[in-house]
Amino acid sequence: MLVGFVLVVIVISTLSYFTISNIVGDQSRQQLQATSTVFSLVEDKLIKPMHIAQTLARADVFKPYMDAEPEQIRTFLQDMQSRFDLMFFIASEPLQMQYYSDGDVMALSEEETPWYFRLKERQEDFYAGLGHEQDLRLYMDIIQRDENGELLGFVGIGMPLSGFVETFSHYNQKLGYDFVFVNSDDEIVLTSFADLQPKGYERTRLQSLPWYPDWYKGPSLTGNQTNLVELKDQDVLITEVPLEVLKWRFFIISPLEAQRQAMSRTFLVNLLIMVTVLLAILWLLSTVIRRIQQNVSRKIYTDRLTGLFNRLYIEKTFEQLQSEETPMSLIMADIDHFKQVNDNHGHNVGDQVIARIAHILGECLRKGDYLGRWGGEEFIILLPDTDLQAAEQVAERMRRSVAFQPIFHGDVSLDITMSFGVTQADRYGALVDLIHSADKALYQAKNEGRNKVMTCVQ
């Protein structure tokens, strides 16, 4: 029992450990899935094009065209576009013109190209920012200078934002997450929220978002923090991830309800496994215990020589039948002149005869009768629901069976007979009294020449 208890405790502890690990693992997996999805998107759609543009610019591929003939510039840019599948541009200081690989051309002016004059004043060599067209583009601008450090203009690429919006809504449907990207000026440049999309010159600032004051808990050392806030009556977890190469940051917004549902799903699956394993263990334990009990009681209650019930079992059964108030009769049976069998053929043959008799007697009984070995060559039979007359008939049947079935020892036939004493149980009588009556009848049978059935009423 103690072993079973210890086993159940070990199983519960182990499965609880795995359940918790699974839940934590699931949560981390979801978080990682969202982050890695964003990273691969950023890598594919932003970093790769940025590296292409930077590498080309650093290799001075654009420089010969900074003050070339317009036709040459156009041909060069078209060639670049078809090679890299990106839209390139050159904004030339000497020509005061901007050329696009899709064929657009415009003069540089404070009204038409304000970004150019703004970036000229800045110190950075590289800048990633949004344009202001109807169809918004993300531009990566790389400064170009001659060998004396004089400004030649800007070159770079422009990528339409429509692709990002589609990808974001796809991820949002698939994972339930929202994304917000902000540039170094804390302006929202890319997002899955339709109402926060930048339009023309309009930009939403991170600090103006309703959740920001609750979310911001001060500067973090890693530039990476996750806090719980309420957004549109929902608890959401917002994680900030820095995007160093672009000097941007992005925020992953995950509704807690979705996570809770995922967690309860994991919990329920684990609980089901736990209950199933526990039930299996309990079933196994109870089967083992039952088998052990059966084994033990078989040993305690069985006579080894004959396989019949022993005295202990008969006593127990008698008490049980009596407590159920079942009327019954009792037969005592004894092999006649058994001493001679032993003397003439040896003790082993005597044993074989006892075993054989047990079998013959058993064949004369109903299923609900109890046949036991009382000791030596003496047998006892409890017959529930049987009156004296019927019991006498059973005894007679047994007597005949024994007398008429020869028992062989080698070629020698042993003529075995038995004497029977039959009595009927008084409802409240003790077993000793009943046996005493049966013994009296048996004694009489022996006295009257053996191989007889005698009855005795208590």
Ligand SMILES: Nc1nc2c(ncn2[C@@H]2O[C@H](COP(=O)(O)OP(=O)(O)OP(=O)(O)O)[C@@H](O)[C@H]2O)c(=O)[nH]1
């Ligand atoms: N082989 C064998 N002999 C046993 C066993 N138990 C008792 N006996 C023998 O059975 C014999 C019984 O002898 P008695 O009590 O004198 O009775 P009997 O010879 O059967 O004569 P009656 O009962 O008067 O007909 C004894 O010799 C016991 O030793 C046993 O388990 N195996």
